[in-house]
Amino acid sequence: MNSYALLAIGGTLLCGVLAVAGIHVYATGRAQREALVDRLTSTGGRPAGLRTRRFTAVDRRIRRTALGKRIQQRLAATGLDLTAGEFAVYVAGGVAALWLIASAALAPFFGPVAGLFALWAGNTFLxxxxxxxxxxxxxQLPELSRILANATAAGLALRTALSMAAEELEAPAGEELATVTSQLALGRSIDETLGELADRLPSRELVVLVTTLVLSNRAGGTVVGSLRNLTETLQERKETRREVITMLSEVNATAYTLPLLGLGAMIMLNSMDSxxxxxxxxHPLGQLAVIVALGLYAVGFIGMRRLGKIEV
Structure with missing residues (x-):
């Protein structure tokens, strides 16, 4: 089988994977749109995200393993409407497609490298x-803090205020607070549920808000003044984070551009001299040179990403 046949097979497989992913995104968006229309028109309907699951046999098998449980936990933290089996099948398809394409377009040595890159890309996507x-x-934290402050100022309990915020806010805050209120309805304490929320979505701003709510709930004091001051602080931090992200966007773009330039240089070299x-x-020396070059690119990428990551 020549390189053109392998390239055609790899391209076909990659197009199939992208088509399946596109159908999944379309089906999810359509289900969410129907659920939103049902909610606005108060006619009921199926819950958001309800759809026919694919690869159920694979999902059942992979959930029994430690890797499958870890994948499912990470998917839950992302909010994606995917099962561990679906994600594993999509990643496996991407690995196979990139392996064939790299083997055909570059050299057989680059097939495993492309497969490892596909695995890294799946983890990076999560x-x-x-x-x-x-x-x-x-x-959404400033708006959340404002809703909680207004609700507690009106004399509502913290549990009721959280339930009201879950109904008022859009995703992801609305979904996360709906999970919190459901756990509270089952008899769990506010400290535990808010602590799990901070663990799922770790950030300094959320930790401050959770700490304020937990301490106020334990002491039994009013939280109106604290929440209103916290609302202003969160709004200022939101603007600061936005400015920092804008300033560092060039560094982050460069970190992704340099490896692409290296890949383009290899493709150009191979096209000039087939x-x-x-x-x-x-040759072993050639393989060693490629591995060293890939390692240097990886070190440069990680270094530039570290330079472009500033905690605010």
């Missing part, structure tokens, strides 16, 4: 989705 959800939740990468990686 981290990115989790951080994105945390950032969105932090952006089979040059295969001949180079066919």
């Amino acid at each position: 981290n990115w989705q989790r951080q994105k959800r945390i950032e969105a939740f932090i952006g 089979g040059s990468l295969a001949r180079m990686t066919g």
Whole structure:
């Protein structure tokens, strides 16, 4: 089987994976839209995110393993409507597709490298989705603090105020607070439920808010003044975080651009002299040189990402 056939197979497989992912996103968005329409028109309907699960047999098997349980916990933290089995199948398809494409377009040596990159990309995607959800939740904290302050000022209990905030706020704050109120309805304490919320979405702002609510609940004092002062502080921190992210966007973009330039250089070299990468990686010294180069790119990428990560 020549390189063009492998490239065609890999491209077809990658297109299939992207098509399945696109269908999944479309089905999820359509279900959420129908649920929102049902909620606004007060006609009932199925809950948001309800859909037919795929790869149920794979999901049952993988949930029994420690890796499957860890994947499911991380998916729950991201808010994605995916099961561990679905995510594992999508990642496996991406690994196979990139392996075939790299083997055909570059050299067989780069197939395993591309497979490892696909695994890293899947893990990075989960981290990115989790951080994105945390950032969105932090952006809603000033409004959450304002709702809680107004509710407690009206004489409502903290449990009732949290339930009201869950109904008023959009996702992800609304979903997380709905989970909190459901746990409170089952008899769990406010300290435990709010502590688990801070563990799921770790941030300094949320820790401050949770600490304020927990201490006020234990002492039995009023939280109106504290929450209103906290609302102003959270709003200022929100603007500061936005400015810092804007200032560091160039550094983060450069961290992703440099590895892409290296990949483009290899593709250009192989296109100018067909089979040059295969001949180079066919020798142990050539393989060592490629591994060292990839390691240096990885060190540079990690270093630039560290420079572009500032805790506010």
